[in-house]
Amino acid sequence: MRTKSICCIGAGYVGGPTMAMIAARCPDITVTVVDLNAERIAAWNSDRLPIYEPGLDEVVRSTRDRNLFFSTDVDEGIRRAGMIFVSVNTPTKTYGIGAGSAADLKNVELCARRIAAAAQEDKIVVEKSTLPVRTAESLKRVLHANASGRKFEILSNPEFLAEGTAVADLERPDRVLIGGETTASGARAVEQLVDIYARWVPRERILTTNVWSSELSKLVSNALLAQRISSVNALSALCEATGADVDEVAAAAGRDSRIGPKFLKASVGFGGSCFQKDILNLVYLCRHYDLDEVADYWEQVVEINAWQKQRFVRRMIRTMFDNIAGKRIAVLGFAFKKDTDDTRESAAIDVCSALIAEQAELAIYDPKVEPATILNELQRATGLERKDLEDRVHCEPGPYQATAAAHAVAVITEWDEFTALDFERIYRGMHEPAFAFDGRNVLPHAAMREIGFEVHAIGKPAPAERASDSSASRAVAVRDGREQLRAADALRQ
Ligand code: NAD
Ligand code: UGA
Numbered sequence: 488m489r490t491k492s493i494c495c496i497g498a499g500y501v502g503g504p505t506m507a508m509i510a511a512r513c514p515d516i517t518v519t520v521v522d523l524n525a526e527r528i529a530a531w532n533s534d535r536l537p538i539y540e541p542g543l544d545e546v547v548r549s550t551r552d553r554n555l556f557f558s559t560d561v562d563e564g565i566r567r568a569g570m571i572f573v574s575v576n577t578p579t580k581t582y583g584i585g586a587g588s589a590a591d592l593k594n595v596e597l598c599a600r601r602i603a604a605a606a607q608e609d610k611i612v613v614e615k616s617t618l619p620v621r622t623a624e625s626l627k628r629v630l631h632a633n634a635s636g637r638k639f640e641i642l643s644n645p646e647f648l649a650e651g652t653a654v655a656d657l658e659r660p661d662r663v664l665i666g667g668e669t670t671a672s673g674a675r676a677v678e679q680l681v682d683i684y685a686r687w688v689p690r691e692r693i694l695t696t697n698v699w700s701s702e703l704s705k706l707v708s709n710a711l712l713a714q715r716i717s718s719v720n721a722l723s724a725l726c727e728a729t730g731a732d733v734d735e736v737a738a739a740a741g742r743d744s745r746i747g748p749k750f751l752k753a754s755v756g757f758g759g760s761c762f763q764k765d766i767l768n769l770v771y772l773c774r775h776y777d778l779d780e781v782a783d784y785w786e787q788v789v790e791i792n793a794w795q796k797q798r799f800v801r802r803m804i805r806t807m808f809d810n811i812a813g814k815r816i817a818v819l820g821f822a823f824k825k826d827t828d829d830t831r832e833s834a835a836i837d838v839c840s841a842l843i844a845e846q847a848e849l850a851i852y853d854p855k856v857e858p859a860t861i862l863n864e865l866q867r868a869t870g871l872e873r874k875d876l877e878d879r880v881h882c883e884p885g886p887y888q889a890t891a892a893a894h895a896v897a898v899i900t901e902w903d904e905f906t907a908l909d910f911e912r913i914y915r916g917m918h919e920p921a922f923a924f925d926g927r928n929v930l931p932h933a934a935m936r937e938i939g940f941e942v943h944a945i946g947k948p949a950p951a952e953r954a955s956d957s958s959a960s961r962a963v964a965v966r967d968g969r970e971q972l973r974a975a976d977a978l979r980q
Pocket of ligand 2: 617646647648649650651709712716749750751752753754755756757758759760761762823824825
């Protein structure tokens, strides 16, 4: 049987783009995306979509009101569809048992209850959200307890798109993963979903597994990706202490085809709504199954990430004569990566909060993040009153306004435009010594030094080190590294 109508609950960074792509590739299927958030739905129906994602406007424009619809009528969406995707947010729990580690499954359970209440016929329910292993079992129980004769098949179909490249990732995914029950009806449901993706994804890229493997594979994929970043970030500290260059080291190691070059870019720290949440969820699962050694191992990936952010701030403070109070610091980039307006768990939040705590004055510019979002994030993180925050944080309309009269510039997001700024002009407008802290290693360091900047970058020899290459300055860097490790330890306790 072919699917004629799909509903997706959750019109976010995943629900919106994935459903737009299905609608584009399957013109015979009616796709309705529903959400409780009326503002978000109105934005999906407007000329200004609620999320910034390169290429998404075109896909939505070509399908909206043809076979792609956005609505707040959740029940009607459920009733009309044969297949229902659940793509709601599953953040880290902030209360009760598992707070700070387990996934909060409140939204997912609410969806299951809503589906059971609204459905009039049999349905296939697809987990699109990232969920702990065996969530399908709980979903099944909730649905079947309220089934009144209807049958529900549950599939796991985790999403692997990355923000900023979502459209390309959906067009040409490395793989599509579908987990289903090993019963005859389970196999039929899997085939129905395979049939949808097979319209544009080569069959050999569509993997089918049992439900638990599919659920766990999603957590594992994110954990392995984040682990690579923490590995290279941990080594960036060693590079700074020894005079090695982390980009050269990563390039050399990545040339080994068994290692590969991707995801080895040292940075101020990974952000985004998922890496930390999914690893913490994995850690929680391991502890649940009494696998403390495994939990401790994965927890280190998150701890190194926190340490890397602190290390960056401490280096800024130390370099600026251990005093940044009242100094204007230009922060370039607030999104958690380039080509998105998403700020969830962005390294910028922790870096800016720490700078604010030292009483610096911040001038922040991001090409896509709204000033209100920046201020909301920082208010949440610092707990400051809005007025006090606005005294210290200025959101600027461009990089030149942000850097004017600044003592330092710090790059937190690797937006392409930051690599090609007029650094002569920036330098002329700044106080001297003009410090640049490159949290992404994207600035033209040599050219900037020529101009007169003192440039500090992740995993690169410090300026003093470059000048003298003396063992004394190496010893200082090693000592500082040890101090930072102790500070991170103290914070963890
Ligand atoms: P999001 O916060 O952008 O969107 C979730 C949406 O679900 C929100 O608009 C919210 O209003 C809606 N919602 C919540 N409960 C609801 C309910 N009961 N009924 C109707 N609507 C409800 O989240 P997201 O980034 O799209 O992530 C969704 C899931 O996909 C998460 O589990 C996440 O881990 C996973 N994921 C995200 C990404 C990503 O790049 N953001 C990639 C892969 C997987
Ligand atoms: C990540 C995964 O890449 C997706 O496959 C997954 O679907 C998604 O999480 C999810 O489950 O939400 P995303 O977080 O959107 O996607 O973006 P990434 O490109 O993975 O970047 C995450 C963070 O790591 C960013 O802050 C980025 O700047 C940082 N990063 C990435 C590095 O610091 N170095 C790198 O080499 C790569």
